[in-house]
Amino acid sequence: MSVGVAVIGAGPWGLKLARVLAGLPGAELRWICDLDGERLERARAAHPAVRLARALEDVLADAATEAVVVAVDSPRHHAVARAALEAGRHVLVEKPMALSLADAGELEELARQRRRVLMVGHVLLHHAAIVHARELIASGALGPLLYLEATRVAFGTVRPGENVWWSAAPHDVAVALYLFDAVPAAVSATGADYLQAGRPDVVFATLRFADGRAAFVHVSWLAPGRHRALTVVGARKMLTFDEGAADRSLAIHDRHIAAASDGRGFVTCAGGVTVPVLSVVEPLVAEAEHFVSCVARGAAPRAAAQALAVVRVLEAGERSMRAGGAPVEVA
Numbered sequence: 001m002s003v004g005v006a007v008i009g010a011g012p013w014g015l016k017l018a019r020v021l022a023g024l025p026g027a028e029l030r031w032i033c034d035l036d037g038e039r040l041e042r043a044r045a046a047h048p049a050v051r052l053a054r055a056l057e058d059v060l061a062d063a064a065t066e067a068v069v070v071a072v073d074s075p076r077h078h079a080v081a082r083a084a085l086e087a088g089r090h091v092l093v094e095k096p097m098a099l100s101l102a103d104a105g106e107l108e109e110l111a112r113q114r115r116r117v118l119m120v121g122h123v124l125l126h127h128a129a130i131v132h133a134r135e136l137i138a139s140g141a142l143g144p145l146l147y148l149e150a151t152r153v154a155f156g157t158v159r160p161g162e163n164v165w166w167s168a169a170p171h172d173v174a175v176a177l178y179l180f181d182a183v184p185a186a187v188s189a190t191g192a193d194y195l196q197a198g199r200p201d202v203v204f205a206t207l208r209f210a211d212g213r214a215a216f217v218h219v220s221w222l223a224p225g226r227h228r229a230l231t232v233v234g235a236r237k238m239l240t241f242d243e244g245a246a247d248r249s250l251a252i253h254d255r256h257i258a259a260a261s262d263g264r265g266f267v268t269c270a271g272g273v274t275v276p277v278l279s280v281v282e283p284l285v286a287e288a289e290h291f292v293s294c295v296a297r298g299a300a301p302r303a304a305a306q307a308l309a310v311v312r313v314l315e316a317g318e319r320s321m322r323a324g325g326a327p328v329e330v331a
Contacts, residue, residue, distance in 0.1 A: 003295050004064040006031035008056060008080055009071035010039035013094065015046060017069050020288045022047055027292045031059045056080065060087040067117075067295050070094060074162055078103040081118075085110045090117040090295045092288075095170040097311055101331070104311040117294045119301035122174035122310070126286035126302070128278040129241050129250035133232065134179055136252065142234025143256070148176050148215040149231045153223035163199040165191060165321070166314055168219040172230070173313050174306065176207060176215035179232060183309045183330060185210045189317040190325040194222060205317050208327070248275050 005027050007018045014034070022029045032043040033053045040052045053059050059068070060083070068084040070077055070093040078098040084091050085107065097120045098104040111118035124130050136142060150172035159167050177183060184207035191200030202220035209215075228243035238253040254271030279286075294301050301307075312330050320328040 002026055002028040003066050003292050004028050004030045004062070005067045005069060005292070006033060006059045006062075006065045007069045007071060008033045008059070008084075009073075009094075010034035010036070010043045011071065014069075014071035015043060016284060017071055017288070018043065018047060018050075020282075020285050021069070022050070024285070024288055024292060026296065027288070030062065030065050033059050056083055060084065060089065066090060067092070067291070069291075071121075073159075074099060074166060078107065081107050082110060085114055085116055085118065088114060088116065090291075092119045092121060092291045094121040095174070095310070096120075096166055096314060097307055099166060101308075101311050101315045104308050108308050117291070117298075117301065118307075119291050119294065119304070120174075120307045120310070121287065122170065122178075122303070122307075123283050123287050124171050124175050124243075125178055126290060127243075127249075127283040128281065128286075130175060130178070132250060132276055132278060133239055133241065134181075136239065137179055137232070137234075138181075141237060141252075142232065142239065143236030144234060145180065145213055146233045146235060147213060148179065148233070150175065150215065151218045151227055151229050153218065153220040153228075154226045155221070155223055157221050158195055158201065159221075160196070161199075163191075163193075163196070163203075164201050164219050164221050165189070165203045165205075165317055168221070169203065169205065169217055169314065169317070170310055172215075172217045172219070173207070174303070174310050175230065176217070177306045177309055177313070178303050180209060180213060180215065182209055182211075182213075183306070184208055184215070184313060186327045186329050187313055187316040187320055188325055188327040189320040191321045200321065203317070203321070205320075207313065250278060251275050 031051045067090040070080045081091050081093040186208045189205035191203035193200050195201045201222045205217045207215040230241040232239045240251050252274040316328040316330045
């Protein structure tokens, strides 16, 4: 039996989600909702058999719509997701879950009370390369982890009214928590607002973990070009992930640096590079499949316990920037 789903928000990302859900076995795309008439017309052209609405209330009045996908602008994530949960619907809300820890916590508590699935659209957690990287790390193949470095920069993709920390960093914060299987103890971040006063468009952040590991995150939408890369360094091996490389996105590097046996200096150990064969399933498809499966089975989503922690890290980073980069404990 198919799960009835509605997409709230018919912007570019909302229409991508609608496209995926419309072709997903086990799901029935019943509604697309948006306040903008022109967006709805584009949705009608792409999905002529799907019902359209400008009012969320019309969607929630349909008893056959069991789940709602929230793809509106970030400032409205909390309000729309809350309305859907209060109406007894399962919810997939795009990242970030909310723009404050208080609002995110309210959504988690509401989902718990109503016994509904609440999942956040951290799409990279469904990328075959990231899933494989976590398996490698868990197996000990890289040795004890030392640090992670993530870069997510682009040119021209500026979201008015938002800042790049809350807009772009959730991807890499979620990946860091997923791969390290832990929440950082403190965050220090610095940023600059060259395009919108009071809204940083470039941020450098350091996530410090209690065991000494660190994750370094750089996000910007004021860069010469698009670059999305991840490096994970272990005591025995390293791995790299290039989000833009379709067929060779993940590479494992057999190299490390160790203290010399005589105690004088260091020796470098450099072996080959392994490129694993990965699933070619589109990450957004894998995410949607996972959500629909969780709804159908009443199961908890992948990394569900980390969804709120991502917002905790983002809020700590925001406070650190306001404090001139001073470390802020993750509450």
